[in-house]
Amino acid sequence: GDECHMAFHFPLMPRMYIALQMEDAFPIVDMLEQTPEIPETCQWATFLRNHDELTLEMVTDEERDYMYRVYARDPKARINMGIRRRLAPLLNNNRRKIELLNFLLFSLPGTPIIYYGDEIGMGDNYYLGDRNGVRTPMQWNSDKNAGFSKVNPQQLYLPVIIDPEYHYETVNVENQEKNLSSLLWWMRRIIAMRKKYKAFGRGSIKFIHSGNSKILSFIRSYNNEHLLVIINLSRFTQVGFLNLSEFYGYIPFELFGQQKFPIITEQEYTITMGPYDHFWLELQPDKKSLEIKTQSPEVFRLKSNAWQEIFNIYREYIEKEIMPDYLMTGRWFRAKTKKINRCQISEKMFFKLESSQVSLLFITLYYTEGEAETYCLPCTCTQGVYAERIKEQYTSAVILKFFLNEQECILYDAFYDSNFQAYLFSLIKDSQNLISENQLITLKGECFKSELKTNWDNIISSQILKTEQSNTSILFENRFFLKAFRKVENDINPEMEMNKFLTLKQFKNIPRFFGSITFKDEETNISSVFGILQEFIPSQGDAWTLTLNEIKLYFERVLARKNENPALPSIPTSFYQCGYSSSPELIQNLIGSFYAERAKLLGIHTAEMHISLLDSTDAAFSMEEFNLLYQRSIYQSIRVSVRKTISSLSDKIKSFDPNIRILAENIINNEKIFLAKIKKLLDIKIDCFRIRIHGDYHLGQLLYNGKDFYIIDFEGEPLRPIGERKLKKTAIRDIVGMVRSFQYAVYHTLYKSSTFREEDIVYLKNWGGVWYEYIFRYFIRGYFQKATNTQLLPESEEQFALIMEAFLIDKLFYEINYELNNRMDWIIIPLKGLTDLIEKGKKS
Incomplete structure (x- = not known):
């Protein structure tokens, strides 16, 4: 430790190749168990290839013979006591094998070393003699000498690779920079992900028996960071059974897609893997689980x-x-x-x-x-x-x-409990009543059978949904959906009112209302909703998931053009008239028509929902005009929200990470800017109707079935009092909620998804803003086309912009308050949104 701080782990390297070819984890496990402990100030250098031959000096005679037979059938590929080939030719240019060995390299203890060219799958030329076959010029592009040098090719110390499979005109950095599916980009992503976790570089390793020799599994741990690594060495699908009882109650999260795997229990953890599959899973304690x-x-x-x-x-x-x-x-x-x-x-x-x-x-x-x-x-x-x-x-x-x-x-x-689930369904179906022992509370079921035709029979199975939400949901036979409200409110929940009203208005893009269960306090005569029964809408997921996928595709298209250094397109000034077909050609190519049309369709359905809520003789839904007193009320409400949230931020700022603290301090220091912006609401007369609105409108409140959207969850923002959620407001509130959701999705992809490298995020940030500015305008254009002459929007775009900015500020501060209470690790998103609003104001 005093003289040599780092050494190549030569014995480990050939065992990785042996394990892959034999489809057996034992050679790797055996070698790492024999690896001596080293001082904390030292580190192993692990590698797959380097500038010399793949040395076989530290293997047994039998292992060396095996390596020659499977990796160097041509005797000319052998030299000294090793194999003079690059990584890609060694693995017959099999992309899955190349990825697997690199994944393994980045997973094991030590500092991984990558030999130049292996990150793009360069070939070799072992006919050059000695070990020069793996030392040919780096292939930068398809120009002369592969972009390595501009000299006469005959002056090169070694010639470039012209083997048809690995020819420099095909395999080069420039080509792979343009292709987000290339090996180069795969390597960049995996390296970026590895850098985010100290357990890979400094953590301990503990092998986990899988009951299947073809599956290599181990845990890398550093302090409270625990990473489960699982690798299928086989060319066929395999099943493993892992003993993870040490992490009982933990949930594995796949690092790249942040997919949540089933919770770990005391039983063996079953894992199914495709050919040459590999996973990095972070083990996180289940925040919802309770130690019994x-x-x-x-x-x-x-x-x-x-x-x-x-x-x-x-x-x-x-x-x-x-x-x-x-x-x-x-x-x-x-x-x-x-x-x-x-x-x-x-x-x-x-x-x-x-x-x-x-x-x-x-x-x-x-x-x-x-x-x-x-x-x-x-x-x-x-x-x-x-x-x-x-x-x-x-x-x-x-x-x-x-x-x-x-x-x-x-x-x-x-x-x-399935019996209780069935009981709740029958309570609604048969419109039953149940009175408490002291006669103070009545539980009343109500069925909507007379209004809607549906098959209520043969409801046998039910299941509770495990999705993250603020209520409890039960599914009956993929036909009915019961949403139960845990908090007892002293009023009828707006979810029931809105869903029932829109069902009667025959608005098609919602789950139909079928019935409810309410509590009634016999002393006060006040009713509260316990649950509502709705139509189950089969879907591919929600619009949030759809949007995240589309943003990732957009960012990949942007990165593929990075070398072209395209200028950022200008942002349209119009909110009402910006369409996809009139957008710049670059924007059309990057965003694509699919999601642009979906954003417009979403705007159309939003307008249709608001129009359905316009025409009514019901006092709870009849439209009302704005007045100056109400405008003053809006201003005062937003002002109070801003000041209270900033006070909460100030109280908790010391507990934030340094980067989050900087953002929060900036928001706190610019409080006067936000108050000045919202005060502009007092300078105009808002010329549109107030109606009942959704109240918590965002991409997560829309189901998508592959063709169309269905609007759900009319409960309103859960942190606001129920009376406030039922107030009539401008439809712009819902529009702003959706606009903000588009921006939220961009920030989530950049800062929460671990999809892109840090250096890419810096470049993509401005392009994310471009996507947001165009997409929300497509959404508003769809809304405006449907809602023309309805007085849902002010005729003046300038007035609309002023109102939208004020409501955006209100929404952003609400989000900060929500994340402070529920998801502290998400607070960076609304903080970034407010920061961008400050910067945008400075530019204008």
């Missing part, structure tokens, strides 16, 4: 035939110790930043089902600041095999363990 609170038998031991007695005998302990922690794990719990002063089970309802029993708890939470809130939590009990299945598949549903007549049981969220 197991009490001593003396505390939670019931001798009764009624498990519900636990709420009587141990009520105080459950209210104080169990429920506050459990509620904090639910995405549907909306007060994670509030400090709970007291938790009280204020009411219970009892359901006796065919094979289970359910207690519906009404849990009231009193905070140190703000008003109390009530949440409903249906609970049931099970034991044995079914209990184990719930713990394994739905960890976050388990509330606690206890003993009932010496039998270990679990108390869990009854929404995950």
Whole structure:
């Protein structure tokens, strides 16, 4: 460690080739287990090829003979005690094998060394003698001497490669720069990803037995960073069974696509891999999972035939110790930043089902600041095999363990019980009522059968959806969709009002409303929605996912033209008249007609939704004109939101990462700029109608079936009071929500998806702004064409721009507040949006 800090790991290199050809992980595992420990200040240099022959001095005679037979059949390719070939020819130019060996190289301990030319798959010429066959000029482009030198070709020390398969006119940097699917770009992406994780360079390695010798699996760990590496060495599909119990409750996330894999349990983790497949998976603790609170038998031991007695005998302990922690794990719990002063089970309802029993708890939470809130939590009990299945598949549903007549049981969220799911469906289908024991609460089912024709029979199976959302959703036979609202509101939820109203208006681009379940407080006569039943819309996913994919394709097209150094196109001044066909040719080629038309279609459907909400004699939906008092109210509301959010930012800024802190400080220091912008609302008279709107309109609220969009989730912004969500507002609010969502998708792709390298992100940032500016204008053009002469938009584009900017500021500050409460790692996105707004203002 005092004289040599870095050495090539020569014994490891040939074992990687042997393992690949034999389709057996043992040679790699065996060699790494024999590798001696080195001081912390030292490092191994790992490599696949270098300027010398592929040395076989440190292998056995049998291994050397094997390497010659499979990698150097031509004796001329052998020299000294090795093989004088480059990586691509060694692997018969098999792209999958080339990627796999490089992936392996970047995954193992040590600093990977790449030999020049291997990043583009250069060939060799072992007829040149000695080891010169792998030392030919670097192939930069298709010009003379492969762009390596402008001298007479005869003056080159070694000739360029002209083998037809590896000819420099085909295999060169310039060509591969233009092709985002090239080996060069693949290498850049994997190197960029490796740099983001210290575990690859400094972490320990622990091999995981897979039960399949063709699958190599190990974990690289550094501090709290744990990366699972899985590699299929076989040319055929393989299945592995990994013992990952050490990481019980963790969720693997694939690094490149950020796809979430199933949660790790105590059981073997099954993984299926295609030929030469390979994964990098980051193991993250499940934020929703709860360590099941197991009490001593003396505390939670019931001798009764009624498990519900636990709420009587141990009520105080459950209210104080169990429920506050459990509620904090639910995405549907909306007060994670509030400090709970007291938790009280204020009411219970009892359901006796065919094979289970359910207690519906009404849990009231009193905070140190703000008003109390009530949440409903249906609970049931099970034991044995079914209990184990719930713990394994739905960890976050388990509330606690206890003993009932010496039998270990679990108390869990009854929404995950199929009997309770079926009961809720029948409650709506048959319009049943249920009254609580003290006669204070009525649970009422209502069916919309008379209005809609559908088949209500043969509903056998149901399942709870695991998607991240602020409510709980249950699917029945791929025909009906039940959305349950956990928070008990003192008013009818706008989701039910809007969905029912638009169904009656025969607006086609929504899931139809089929029924509901409501609570009614018999003392106050106030009703609250427990759940609504809707039509299930089969889809390919949401518009958010569709948009992220399109943005990635757009960025790839931009990078492919990077060497051409195209100038950034100018941004159109018009909001209402910017169409795809009138856009610059470069924009048309980069964005493509597919998504441009989808953005316009989305604008059309948005206008159709608002038009459906215009014409009504219903007081809750009748349109109203703007007045100056209401304009003043809008200004004051946005101003309060801005100031409160900046105050929250200031309180938490010390906990931010340095880069995030810089962005937040910039927002805080420019508070006056935002207040000045929104004050312009007082300088004009807004000339359009106020109507009921969606209220939380963004790409995630649209299902896409491959042809068309369906609008969902009319609940409004969940952090706002329910009364505020039902206020009539300008349709521009929804338009701004969607416009902001387009920008959100750009920032997410750049800063959250790990798709592009840091140096590419710097270049792509401005091009991302171009995509956003054109796409939201296509969206607004589609809206304007449909909504002409409806007074949904002001006739003046200047007025529209002023209103849109004010609402954008409001939306951005709302997003900051939301991310502070729910997803701190996403806060960079609204901070970047406000930063860009400041910069845009300075330029103008």
